[in-house]
Amino acid sequence: MTDLSYTPEEEEFRARLREWLGDVLPGLPAKPRPDDWPGRRAYDTAWQRMLYDAGYAGLHWPVDAGGRGATPTQHLIFLEETEKAGAPYVGANFVGLLHAGPTIATEGTAEQRARWLPPVLCGDEIWCQGFSEPEAGSDLASLRTRAVRDGDHYVASGQKIWTSHAEVADWCELLVRTDPAAPKHRGISWLAMRMDAPGVTVRPLRTLAGSTEFAEMFLDEVRVPVSHRVGAENDGWRVTMVTLSFERGTAFVGEVVACRRTLAALAAEARANGRWDDPVLRRTLGRLNAEFRALWRLTQWNVSEAQRAGGSGGVPGTGGSVFKLRYSQARQELYDAAAEVLGADGADLDREWVLDRLTSLSYTIAAGTSQIQQNIVAERILGLPKGR
Amino acid sequence: MDFQLSDDQRALRTGIRELLAGRFGRDRMRAALDAGTDVDRVVWGELGAAGFFALRLPEAEGGVGLGLPESVLLFEEAGRVLLPGPLAASHLAAGAVKGAAEGGTVVAVLDECRPVAHLGAADALIALVGGEVRVLEGAALREFVRGATCPVRSLDPLTPLHRVTAAASLGDPLPGAEAARFRREGVLLAAAEQLGSAARTTEMAVQHARGREQFGSPIGAFQSVKHLCAQMLVRAELARTAVYAAAVTADPVEIAGAKLLADEAAVRNARDCLQVHGGMGFTWEADVHLHLKRAWLRAGQWLTAAEAEETLAADLC
Numbered sequence: 280m281t282d283l284s285y286t287p288e289e290e291e292f293r294a295r296l297r298e299w300l301g302d303v304l305p306g307l308p309a310k311p312r313p314d315d316w317p318g319r320r321a322y323d324t325a326w327q328r329m330l331y332d333a334g335y336a337g338l339h340w341p342v343d344a345g346g347r348g349a350t351p352t353q354h355l356i357f358l359e360e361t362e363k364a365g366a367p368y369v370g371a372n373f374v375g376l377l378h379a380g381p382t383i384a385t386e387g388t389a390e391q392r393a394r395w396l397p398p399v400l401c402g403d404e405i406w407c408q409g410f411s412e413p414e415a416g417s418d419l420a421s422l423r424t425r426a427v428r429d430g431d432h433y434v435a436s437g438q439k440i441w442t443s444h445a446e447v448a449d450w451c452e453l454l455v456r457t458d459p460a461a462p463k464h465r466g467i468s469w470l471a472m473r474m475d476a477p478g479v480t481v482r483p484l485r486t487l488a489g490s491t492e493f494a495e496m497f498l499d500e501v502r503v504p505v506s507h508r509v510g511a512e513n514d515g516w517r518v519t520m521v522t523l524s525f526e527r528g529t530a531f532v533g534e535v536v537a538c539r540r541t542l543a544a545l546a547a548e549a550r551a552n553g554r555w556d557d558p559v560l561r562r563t564l565g566r567l568n569a570e571f572r573a574l575w576r577l578t579q580w581n582v583s584e585a586q587r588a589g590g591s592g593g594v595p596g597t598g599g600s601v602f603k604l605r606y607s608q609a610r611q612e613l614y615d616a617a618a619e620v621l622g623a624d625g626a627d628l629d630r631e632w633v634l635d636r637l638t639s640l641s642y643t644i645a646a647g648t649s650q651i652q653q654n655i656v657a658e659r660i661l662g663l664p665k666g667r
Numbered sequence: 668m669d670f671q672l673s674d675d676q677r678a679l680r681t682g683i684r685e686l687l688a689g690r691f692g693r694d695r696m697r698a699a700l701d702a703g704t705d706v707d708r709v710v711w712g713e714l715g716a717a718g719f720f721a722l723r724l725p726e727a728e729g730g731v732g733l734g735l736p737e738s739v740l741l742f743e744e745a746g747r748v749l750l751p752g753p754l755a756a757s758h759l760a761a762g763a764v765k766g767a768a769e770g771g772t773v774v775a776v777l778d779e780c781r782p783v784a785h786l787g788a789a790d791a792l793i794a795l796v797g798g799e800v801r802v803l804e805g806a807a808l809r810e811f812v813r814g815a816t817c818p819v820r821s822l823d824p825l826t827p828l829h830r831v832t833a834a835a836s837l838g839d840p841l842p843g844a845e846a847a848r849f850r851r852e853g854v855l856l857a858a859a860e861q862l863g864s865a866a867r868t869t870e871m872a873v874q875h876a877r878g879r880e881q882f883g884s885p886i887g888a889f890q891s892v893k894h895l896c897a898q899m900l901v902r903a904e905l906a907r908t909a910v911y912a913a914a915v916t917a918d919p920v921e922i923a924g925a926k927l928l929a930d931e932a933a934v935r936n937a938r939d940c941l942q943v944h945g946g947m948g949f950t951w952e953a954d955v956h957l958h959l960k961r962a963w964l965r966a967g968q969w970l971t972a973a974e975a976e977e978t979l980a981a982d983l984c
Contacts, residue, residue: 280736280911281673289668352668546983562973565980569924573909576670580908583670604901650890656900657893661873666888 283579285352293356296335300364303329307367313490320405320447323370327402336400337376344384345396351586355578358532363540368533371444375399375406379452382469386510386518395450395471407448409439409472409496410519416441417651419454420463420516424498426455426470432502433457433470436478438495441645445481445494448474453503458513467515471507478502488637531606532578538613539571541632545613549620560619567616570609577602600652601660607642607649614639670912672740679737683744686717691750693954696825699751700957705827706752706773706788715770719754720761724768730761735852739859739914746863746933749957751825753785755856755969756793759849763841764791764802777837778850781968782819782828786812793849794837800844801837811835823960851919854969855910858926861933861965862903862910864958868933868940869899871955875944886943895943899936906932920982927975933962 285293308325311318330336339354340346349357369376380399383391398404415422424437435455442451451472458466472479478501483491510518546564549555581598614636618625627633643649657663672680690710699707714720722738724730731737738758745754756776757767766772775789786792792803792811803811815835819828873896876887886892906929913925937959941948948955966972 280670280676280739280915282669283912283915285668355668543983546980550984561980562976564983565976565978566927568920568979568983569909569927569975570905572921572924573905573912573928576908576912577905579668579670579912583668586669587671601901601904604897605905650894653894653897654890656897657887661869661896661900663873663876663887663893663896664885666884666890 285356289352289356292353293360296357296360297364299333299335300360300366303333304364304366310367316446316491320371320444323367323372324402324405326367326370327372327400331401336402337380337396340380340384340396340400344380344392345400346384351582355532355582359536362533362536371405371447372399372402374408374444374448374452375404375450378408379406379450379471382452382518382521383471383509385521386469390506391471391509404449405444405447406450406452407442407445407474409442409451409453411441412438413440413495417648419519420467422454422456422467424453424455425459426457426468426503428457428505429502431505433468433505433508435470435472435498435501435503437498439498440484440495441493442481442496443493445474445496446483446491450474451479451496454515454519457515461513464516466513467519468512469509469515469518470503471509472501472503476501476503487640488634531602534610535571535574535578535606538610539575541613541617541635542567542571545617545620545632552620552622554620554622557619560616563612563616563619567609567613570605570612574602574606574609577605600647600655603646604649604652604656610642611639670915676737676740679733680740680744683717683719683741684747686713687744687748687750690714691748696749696954700824703824705785705825708773710750711752711757711773712770715768720758720770721768722758722761724762728762729768734914735855735917736911736914738852738856739910742856742859743863743866743910746860747867749825749864749954749961751785753789754860755853758856759852760791760793763800763844764793764804766790776853777831778853778969780831782830783816784826784828784964784968786816786829787818787827792838793841795846795849796837798846800841800846800849801839802841803838807836807838811837821964823957823964825957826961826964850969851917851922854926855913855917855922857965857969858906858910858913858922858929861926861929861962862906864962865899865903865906865929865932865936868936868955868958869896869903872896872899872936872940872943875940879945892943895939899939902928902932902936920978923970923975923978926970927972927979930962930966930972930975934959934966937962 308322311322327336337346338349338357342348376399380396383395410419412422412424424435426433426435451474453470453472454467455470456466457468478499480497481494484493484495486492554560614632617632618636621630624630625633658665690713718731719741721730722733722741726732753773753775757774760774761768764772764774767774772790773788774791774793775783775785777783777792777794792808794801815831815833816829817832819830821828876892876896877885879886909925909928913921937955941955941959944953944955947953
């Protein structure tokens with residue numbers, strides 16, 4: 280706990296970023312409606328292109344992968360400032376920048392890095408994630424989509440689900456079973472599949488929030504060149520674990536900043552509509568203030584740990600599970616409090632925070648359910664035995 | 668930004684942990700419990716000699732010259748081993764009350780109308796009255812104890828309490844001492860003790876869950892037990908970053924948040940630890956009830972959850 284202040288270099292980085300955001304944000308196109316997928320793609324890739332042109336694309340990626348090699352603290356500042364300024368979220372570029380890109384950067388060949396990384400950074404190509412299946416959600420390793428070798432191609436068949444941005448993606452990071460006889464973690468391979476390949480069918484899924492945030496994807500004898508496999512054949516599980524460790528780290532930084540802003544807005548609304556006089560609600564908001572302040576400090580703690588370890592970018596490791604468990608819970612409580620503040624208007628879908636309340640329900644499920652995260656904490660951090 | 672313990676801080680933590688293990692191990696704690704002694708003068712003197720109370724006094728005044736973050740590490744260790752006594756009051760009084768820095772004077776604290784801990788063993792009493800810090804010692808203190816207080820049967824067997832029953836003279840204001848700072852730091856140090864207790868009960872639960880077998884396997888292999896333990900760690904780790912950050916910033920709102928989360932972690936973790944211990948957890952022999960009782964007591968001292976939440980709510984406006 281030596282130092283919570285930022286160095287002059289870090290503050291200078293922040294100042295230059297702030298100035299740039301002030302210059303470019305007014306020129307952004309209008310925000311598309313949530314169900315306008317082509318519009319969303321255009322909006323998100325335009326933002327990525329602006330980042331690229333200004334030298335902020337892949338900030339935390341290693342330099343030899345086309346990134347800026349920024350320190351974890353600089354990445355934290357970047358996420359904090361872009362959120363504060365109301366800049367677009369990473370959006371449709373999420374999988375490319377935070378999953379597939381880092382995986383290819385770490386595990387890919389020189390040719391694979393040269394082929395796939397630059398278009399991710401400049402926003403020319405969008406990736407989606409073909410991991411989950413109807414019978415393989417939390418137990419991801421039991422996936423059944425098969426890929427059989429046929430000369431210099433794999434022929435893949437099966438079904439994927441919860442595939443974010445599938446409607447607009449160019450590429451899919453696809454997990455397939457290449458050795459059905461091997462133990463379930465050992466027979467999996469990681470493939471880069473073109474989304475316009477013959478045999479790929481995408482069907483939007485309607486979520487409880489009414490939107491089509493995800494899709495299910497059907498693969499019918501889709502041919503994927505063997506050269507599009509990242510990592511060794513049947514070594515895809517290890518490759519995937521490299522990928523997932525990024526998701527649980529700094530991926531939530533911007534959202535913690537956003538939650539703190541929402542909390543302040545809730546207090547202002549409660550003061551305006553008189554609900555602030557309810558001591559139970561007021562104390563709930565006070566408690567949430569403690570939660571989100573502490574979650575922000577926990578983020579700084581994890582980032583400092585990664586920085587000391589000489590890492591760059593995400594915060595791999597199990598510390599992310601501790602964060603995610605508490606954050607996903609607190610976020611749901613935040614929007615429950617919002618409903619209290621809104622009173623009767625809490626049933627009006629057009630009021631701010633009502634749709635967010637519905638969306639927040641996914642947080643204890645996505646990227647590993649809270650129950651799976653608790654198993655991870657218990658077994659990998661606390662060393663409790665594996666079991667039932 | 669570098670929000671991790673420095674090498675010196677790690678060494679300090681190791682040093683105090685070893686000192687406490689040697690001077691106030693479990694046998695000593697249990698002996699104190701059986702004998703009904705609340706403040707062990709020998710241990711107190713040894714803590715004083717090791718710089719526990721003088722930690723933040725300038726070196727020119729015979730202190731160690733360290734800061735609030737280092738104090739927090741000491742109090743976390745004290746909380747782990749259930750070290751009894753008015754630790755925070757004595758630590759905060761170092762430099763202001765003669766003998767407190769060396770561990771020769773035991774200093775208790777009266778904060779508004781809350782019960783006073785360890786009054787019977789105290790050589791001096793600090794009273795926080797409005798914005799003032801007043802000090803009672805010697806004959807005036809004995810007069811106050813006899814005439815204006817009565818003992819309370821305390822929930823925590825290692826923390827005797829007195830209730831103030833009558834208005835009394837509370838001595839002279841201590842020049843230069845500010846009650847707000849005294850309270851703020853008292854809140855933080857109590858939070859640090861709660862954090863130590865929360866971390867310790869997590870370890871106790873995990874240790875028990877790994878060793879205790881039922882239905883042919885360690886109970887820690889059962890998901891229901893795993894999830895109790897995992898939530899204990901999550902609470903302790905969130906409280907840790909809150910307490911450490913508050914020690915660095917000394918910000919009153921951040922300190923209030925730290926106390927709120929550390930109280931919750933200490934109380935909930937002790938309860939869950941008791942649950943993991945099953946029937947054994949309900950016995951006097953298991954230490955877990957002592958952690959729970961201390962945690963309940965501390966949750967009512969310095970700053971309650973309701974007060975903390977109001978402070979944190981006011982910060983939103």
